[in-house]
Amino acid sequence: MIELEYYTRKNCELCDNGREQIKLALSELRFNRVKLIPIDIDEDDALQEEYMVRVPVLKHEGEVVQEGLIDFVQVYDYLKEYLGKR
Structure with missing residues (x-):
């Protein structure tokens, strides 16, 4: 299982578009053992400061x-390379 952390915030169009790009890359790879962990930076002051x-x-x-x-x-290439090393 590959775990990807995805730092986002509410009402973020770039975040929504990025999520779709990640899903598209995963579907092209036909690799379903990926867990996308969404992390809302607005729920933690330290995360908000680092990732704002x-x-x-x-x-x-x-x-x-x-x-x-x-x-x-870029997501597809990264995952393809990572999976090739395993």
């Missing part, structure tokens, strides 16, 4: 995969 101008942010194993503008190609 960066959301959306997609992280895997503590490393940033992409932030700001999430796109299908």
